[in-house]
Amino acid sequence: MSAADAELRQAFAQLQAQMVETQQRVSALEPQMAGLQRAQLHADATLQQLALAGAGGGGGGGGAENRAYQPVGRAFLLQPLPELKAAAADRRSNADAKLEALKTMKDYLERTLKNSENNLREMVQQRKEQASS
Template identity: 30%
Template sequence: MADEANRTAFFEIQGRMIETTAKLKQVQTQLRNKEGEKKRAYLTLEELKPLAEDTNTYKSIGRTFLLEPKSVLMEEQEQKLKDSEAAISSLQTSKEYLEKHMAEVENNLRELLQQDPGLARQIMALSV
């Protein structure tokens, strides 16, 4: 009876671990994407700053380029930079939470396996 309860607990913990790992990978991917957006916005701003105010500047929309005033492009890039920074801080918080949750799940799994060494042998027999 206890063996069955421990096996059920193991599979439940394993499911949580898989779910947490997937969420963590997703957050890390989103974080990399937002950091790339932030860097592009920053570099675009750095290229726009030295230009004169009356310089023809173009905004890319798909395959089309629209003539836009420099000030409009600067505002858009500054907004993208701010939005990216906010998203990065939010994602960083999520990442830290998921890492703590992952450590907790690993600890629970470790405790379960130490509590019932026979369970570890049964699981190894299942995976082979």
Template identity: 35%
Template sequence: MSDDANRAAFLEIQARMIETTAKLKQVQNQMRTKETDKKRAYLTLEELRSLPENTNTYKSVGRTFILEPKSVLVNEQEQKFKDSEAAILSLQTSKEYLEKQITDVENNLRELLQQDPGLAHQIMSMS
């Protein structure tokens, strides 16, 4: 392979690595957000369940509070909890896929550097 072809291959691998790493960070942030939502729903649900059935409960809508039956609020929190769990599972699958892609890109880079040791010296002199 020529030097120009190796350089082009390196730049392509580098771009894929940067893109995949950014996507992985985004998925990890989304997972943290969903974990927080799940925990909040769980804690709210636990507090609601400890209340007697005839307790006045209110739902926050913007800056207003609306009187709602306890059962409605419990159902909403259960749904939020289930939705968060489903989203976390989906994001976990995405995370595993992206981690596999990063491993593949790293292997491609290793192969490229083993084929052309001079490329490693060029890369080091660039930085």
């Protein structure tokens, strides 16, 4: 009975460790997801402002010759609006793809956590049944 009890304790400890690790990984994903959501909002706001700048443009002509400043570190570069719009759309699509991948990973980890919890409950229930017999 002692060997089976030691084996049960080892399995119990292993399941607990797996649960803690999974919870930590889920917790680590949440700030990453929040950062990507902020990046999406920033890219959307940039696209809206660039659309307004291209449509309203002061003075002289069509939207193709309008330019705006793009921040580069501590400096700014004067760039054509289509290039800035393409860069903002690129940032938005990259953030979308990364966010989708993180959501998929989070769902997988949550399922794994739930399975571990269920296995732990079953193990405790079996232990109770063995103790009462």
